[in-house]
Amino acid sequence: MSFIDALGTAHQPDPHARIVSLVPSITELLCDLGLAAQVVGRTGFCIHPWEVVQDIPKVGGTKDVNLDKIRALAPTHVVLNIDENEKPTADALAEFVPNLVVTHPLRPYDNVALARLMGGVFCRQRQAEEWCAAFEQEYALLKAAPKGPPQTMLYCVWQDPWMTISSDTYIARMLAEIGWSVPDLGEERYPAFRWSRQLIDSVDGVLLSSEPYRFTEAHADVLERQIGKPVLLVDGEMMSWYGSRALQGLRYLRELAQR
Secondary structure, rough: OOOOOOOOOOOOOOOOOEEOOHHHHHHHHHOOOOOOHHHHEOOOOOOOOOOHHHHOOOOOOOEOOEEEEHHHHHOEEEEEEOOOOOHHHHHHHHOOOOEEEOOOOOOOOOHHHHHHHHHHHHHOOHHHHHHHHHHHHHHHHHHHHOOOOOOEEEEEEEEEEEEEEOOOOOHHHHOOOEEEOOOOOOOOOOEEEEOOOHHHOOEEEEEEOOOOOOOOOOHHHHHHHOOOOOOEEEEEEHHHHHHHHHHHHHHHHHHHHHO
16 A cells, blocks of 8 residues: 555555654654654754754755755655745755655645654554544534634734735634635735735734743734734734644634634
8 A cells, every 4th residue: 555645656554664754843743653663854943852853864954955964864755845945955855865755734634644644654553543543633623613703813924024924824724714805915926025004904813922932921012002903912823833833723723713
């Protein structure tokens, strides 16, 4: 039986895989599926679970990957993500890595297929199915939870320049689960914007993410006074990390809807 990744590539199960993960959220998922001993390389942004990953060699970042370090680790598989990793990196890896497993979750429920892909390729199907059952339970609770009125929220990921998200992002689809939408600010998936009275009037509130820019409660307090609209600090990992953290993310969404 083969397992199909985001590019349509079929992968055969390999119980002895040597894995380099270039996707922080999937590194955590691999560890939770019991594969930590087979993860031979990670990025510097792969920080969960810290007590496990701190002993796994780093191979650079998600964008500035050190190919020589990866080559020295002799992986049989490298796990990539279409959004987080760049195509030239994938092309270079393809020259010496036998298997590139490419992922691209677009919405919360895609985490079920993601877990099954990782569990299938790396022979942890039982653990993956247990994780999927827990996810299905949390997802059902989220769907059944009462929702407030629809709201348009400006979700900020960066300052100087200010940047937000489009509706064509995983984060926006997370927000959609509780009836929240984001303003249309152009075709880019992560558009830069300038504050204006027109923009402020078009939204019900602002969400400041704790990552990638490290917004704090102090930022939220200052901005709320400046624009006169509610501003909430939100946990960026809960909103944007798929894989293991998505399970907690569903619970976080239920709580966010009540704030």
